[in-house]
Amino acid sequence: MSTRASGVELWSTWKRTHEVIRALVVNEVTAAAGLSEPDMTVLVRLHEAGGTLRQSELGAAMGWDRTRLSHQVTRMEKRGLLTRRRGDGVTVALAAAGRETIQAVLPTLGDAVRRHFLDKLGESDLDALRVILDRLTREGS
Amino acid sequence: MSTRASGVELWSTWKRTHEVIRALVVNEVTAAAGLSEPDMTVLVRLHEAGGTLRQSELGAAMGWDRTRLSHQVTRMEKRGLLTRRRGDGVTVALAAAGRETIQAVLPTLGDAVRRHFLDKLGESDLDALRVILDRLTREGS
DNA sequence: GAAGATTGATCGATCAATCTTT
DNA sequence: AAAGATTGATCGATCAATCTTC
Numbered sequence: 001m002s003t004r005a006s007g008v009e010l011w012s013t014w015k016r017t018h019e020v021i022r023a024l025v026v027n028e029v030t031a032a033a034g035l036s037e038p039d040m041t042v043l044v045r046l047h048e049a050g051g052t053l054r055q056s057e058l059g060a061a062m063g064w065d066r067t068r069l070s071h072q073v074t075r076m077e078k079r080g081l082l083t084r085r086r087g088d089g090v091t092v093a094l095a096a097a098g099r100e101t102i103q104a105v106l107p108t109l110g111d112a113v114r115r116h117f118l119d120k121l122g123e124s125d126l127d128a129l130r131v132i133l134d135r136l137t138r139e140g141s
Numbered sequence: 142m143s144t145r146a147s148g149v150e151l152w153s154t155w156k157r158t159h160e161v162i163r164a165l166v167v168n169e170v171t172a173a174a175g176l177s178e179p180d181m182t183v184l185v186r187l188h189e190a191g192g193t194l195r196q197s198e199l200g201a202a203m204g205w206d207r208t209r210l211s212h213q214v215t216r217m218e219k220r221g222l223l224t225r226r227r228g229d230g231v232t233v234a235l236a237a238a239g240r241e242t243i244q245a246v247l248p249t250l251g252d253a254v255r256r257h258f259l260d261k262l263g264e265s266d267l268d269a270l271r272v273i274l275d276r277l278t279r280e281g282s
Numbered sequence: 283g284a285a286g287a288t289t290g291a292t293c294g295a296t297c298a299a300t301c302t303t304t
Numbered sequence: 305a306a307a308g309a310t311t312g313a314t315c316g317a318t319c320a321a322t323c324t325t326c
Contacts (some may be wrong), residue, residue, distance in 0.1 A: 008247070010271065011166075011254045017274045018159045019204040023210050025152075038316075054284065063160040068317060070288055075316090086324080089286060106149070111168060113152045117251060128269040130151065133158045135261050197308065211310055212287060216294090229304080230308060259290075 008087040021116055033105045038072050040109065043081070043102040046094050054091040162257055169253040179213050180275065184222070184243040187235050196231040206236045 011104060026037045035043070045061050059069040073092055076082045081098035085091045094102070106120070121129065167178045168238070176184070186202050187194060194202070202211040214233055217223045222239035226232045260269065 007259050008185065008251055009189070010267065012182075012189075012272050014159075014258075014270070015278050016181070016202070016204045018155070021277055022156070027311080036316080039262070041153075041156070041237050044149065047151075049249060061157070063157050063164065065318085066287060067289090070286095073314080073319095074288085086233075086287095086325090087187050099228070105223070110149055113148050117152060118148050119279070120279065121273060125269070125276065128266070129155070129245065129273055131267050132262060132270055133154050135266065136158050136162055136258070138261065171312060177294080206296085208297080208311090210293080211308095212296095215310085227303090227309095 025109070025112045027107060028050040032108045033101065035101065035105065039076060039081070040105070041071060042076065043094070043098055043108070045096070046082075046092065047106075049104045051099065052091060052093040055084075055092050058092055069137075101115050146200060164255045165257040166250070170246060170250050174242065175247045176242065176246065181246070182223070183217065184229060184235070184239055184246075186248070187223075187233065187239070188247075189242045192240065193232060193234040196225075199233055218246050 022037075026040075029040055030036060033040075041062055042058070042075055045058060048057075049061075055069060055073065056066075059066060062069075064072075073082055073084060076098070077084055079097075081101060083093050083095050085093070118126070152246075156268060159169055163178075167181070170178060174181075182203055183199070186199060190202075192198075196214065197207075200207060205213075214223060214225060217239070220223055220238075221236055224234050224236050224241065226234070258268070
């Protein structure tokens with residue numbers, strides 16, 4: 001009962017904090033690489049997956065809906081960052097330019113994430129945050 | 142334990158979790174109220190401030206830049222949700238329709254936030270999260 | 283026909299340039 | 305001149321409708 005009144009306030013703080021930190025990191029990376037945030041998100045996720053994913057799995061991993069991802073992949077395909085291949089759904093892969101780009105940008109991203117995010121938290125905070133994020137994405141509303 | 146190379150991974154998880162939870166909450170509220178997420182964010186913040194704020198303070202509280210807020214306020218003013226008044230900067234206030242709307246929607250928002258966010262965390266998680274969000278927004282990089 | 287994907291239209295976000303007020 | 309605000313253009317996100325493949 002005691003957290004009821006402050007619930008929306010914590011929600012607002014969570015959103016605002018995410019927005020501010022995100023902007024700090026994204027501004028550094030996009031300034032350095034000529035990539036938008038969604039470009040980065042897609043490249044990072046594909047890279048983590050080894051370079052190839054089914055489009056539906058890529059979308060699920062990022063929490064994006066189909067339309068948004070379809071438009072985004074279309075744009076990135078036109079710029080030569082990705083390739084699309086049909087057959088039992090669609091498979092998306094890093095093209096050569098995409099592979100080079102993500103490898104060039106990852107150190108910048110890692111550095112920005114460390115300075116604006118990780119370094120502001122202690123080890124116990126990071127552990128606690130992992131637990132919190134895990135609980136938030138568990139099923140059962 | 143060590144968090145070595147997983148910094149960007151935690152960053153990705155934080156972003157994805159935020160995106161998913163945000164979508165769950167926002168979809169419920171917008172379906173019920175005919176308001177977009179930015180509409181809601183502005184109305185909630187103004188309501189929390191008593192109904193009136195200077196535009197620059199409103200933007201700072203949400204982490205928005207001037208341009209974004211100016212466009213948003215223009216749209217909401219046209220729909221009769223807000224009023225704008227000049228003089229030593231700009232002062233934004235809830236119009237009658239905005240006041241009625243936010244009061245009608247707050248219970249729905251509170252309910253959605255509780256089910257998709259607060260109820261998934263324990264008391265100690267909530268305390269830890271407050272500390273984490275506070276540290277992330279402290280100055281000094 | 284159901285799940286996955288695409289398209290076109292509309293609305294929101296961002297960038298660069300400009301205007302206003304102190 | 306500097307801070308705050310606005311405007312117009314462009315790019316990204318969202319919605320509804322449609323198409324494809326199994």
